[in-house]
Amino acid sequence: MDVSLASWLVIALALGAANLPFLTEKVFGLIPLKQREPGVERRKHAFVRVFELLVLYFVVGAAAFLLESRIGNVFTQVKEFYMITVPLFVTLAFPGFVWRYLRKHRR
Template structure:
């Protein structure tokens, strides 16, 4: 797999995973909840789990391309911040959009 294609694949997976909790009312888009609207806390926990899943996908792709580079905690904090920023459009649509009911 080309390095550029692998990079775009991980970026697209991160965008989709960061917005997934905000665009549906099921946990991980599979498990229905007992609430009519999923609470924000559950959405944030779901985002954290999806952050780990996208990181695992990235490490797997990096391992297939070549040797993995060692990362420090700063890398993970910056990646978490970027993941939160990528999820901002979903947050806007879910909580800040004016509803015309």
């Protein structure tokens, strides 16, 4: 795998992972929440979505680290790297946030 393909793969993975908490009511897209009443869908709390976003940030970071290590030398990351990638990941989550909270849903 060359550098360009690995870079685009990480970007696509980050875009999908950043929007996943907002696109489904299941935790990490896999684990359904317990229902209090039958027939009534339970909605995820905003803190659960933020926790998912944080965990998925580290999952994407681990995938990027693995791809980087397969290509060649792994560069050391300092605080400036994380000061840039965290806001970038949150920015990638903006379409999902808009779809979940700002778009008017018909019922």
